[in-house]
Amino acid sequence: MLNIKSIPAFNDNYIWLIENSDQRCAVVDPGDAAPVLAYLERHQLSLEAILITHHHNDHIGGVSELVRQFPNVDVVGPANEPIPTLTHAVDPGEQIELFDEVFLVLGLEGHTAGHIGYVGDGKLFCGDVLFSAGCGRVFEGTMEQMYTSLSKLAALPQETEVFCAHEYTASNVAFALAVEPDNAQLHKYRDEVNRLRAQNQPTLPTTIGREKWINPFLRTDQPSVMRSVANRTSQTDPLAIFTALREWKNEF
Numbered sequence: 105m106l107n108i109k110s111i112p113a114f115n116d117n118y119i120w121l122i123e124n125s126d127q128r129c130a131v132v133d134p135g136d137a138a139p140v141l142a143y144l145e146r147h148q149l150s151l152e153a154i155l156i157t158h159h160h161n162d163h164i165g166g167v168s169e170l171v172r173q174f175p176n177v178d179v180v181g182p183a184n185e186p187i188p189t190l191t192h193a194v195d196p197g198e199q200i201e202l203f204d205e206v207f208l209v210l211g212l213e214g215h216t217a218g219h220i221g222y223v224g225d226g227k228l229f230c231g232d233v234l235f236s237a238g239c240g241r242v243f244e245g246t247m248e249q250m251y252t253s254l255s256k257l258a259a260l261p262q263e264t265e266v267f268c269a270h271e272y273t274a275s276n277v278a279f280a281l282a283v284e285p286d287n288a289q290l291h292k293y294r295d296e297v298n299r300l301r302a303q304n305q306p307t308l309p310t311t312i313g314r315e316k317w318i319n320p321f322l323r324t325d326q327p328s329v330m331r332s333v334a335n336r337t338s339q340t341d342p343l344a345i346f347t348a349l350r351e352w353k354n355e356f
């Protein structure tokens with residue numbers, strides 16, 4: 105069982121640190137090296153691996169400096185993205201081993217063309233695809249790809265812990281409440297999110313089970329969500345509902 109810690113970076117990024125019991129660790133999406141190096145120094149950890157979900161600079165900006173300090177580090181990332189520092193390029197469907205746990209590489213295209221996620225040990229590292237109460241913007245892929253990626257995540261076991269790369273929860277909840285003003289679970293969750301953020305605590309990880317109750321982007325088959333976008337699309341299939349929601353969120 106791996107232990108996960110959050111290292112805040114920039115305004116609202118989290119670099120997730122995966123800790124073994126013997127002072128070895130890995131980090132996910134280190135956009136900045138400085139906070140990672142400070143954490144490793146403070147806790148006397150050695151960096152064995154870096155996992156990358158996609159090529160955006162706030163996810164890979166710290167990699168070259170970390171490689172300079174830890175020349176033997178294994179840099180795992182998506183084969184289909186322009187990331188020059190990889191030592192271990194992976195494709196969806198492959199498995200990687202990390203501290204005796206096996207992680208499956210999921211293809212999660214949509215936010216970027218080759219975005220991947222890692223799922224294992226009951227944990228999901230999904231970069232900028234799924235956020236708590238929201239989802240990533242569709243930059244390089246299609247709405248259909250993003251919808252398919254989110255559907256894959258929704259099919260994971262309910263108890264899977266979701267380690268998203270950004271603390272966007274409070275603003276996502278505000279949008280989710282505009283979509284589903286009568287969702288009682290969402291009102292409860294807003295109170296919990298407000299309490300955590302007031303104490304400067306992360307709202308993450310979330311779980312797949314919770315997101316299915318509160319995240320409108322995973323609820324495109326719910327009548328309440330369909331009603332809210334009825335003025336934006338005449339279609340009722342889940343992809344049309346998802347597309348209308350994502351476009352609404354872009355301007356929210």
Ligand SMILES: [Zn+2]
Nearest residue numbers: 158160215232
């Ligand atoms: Zn991104």
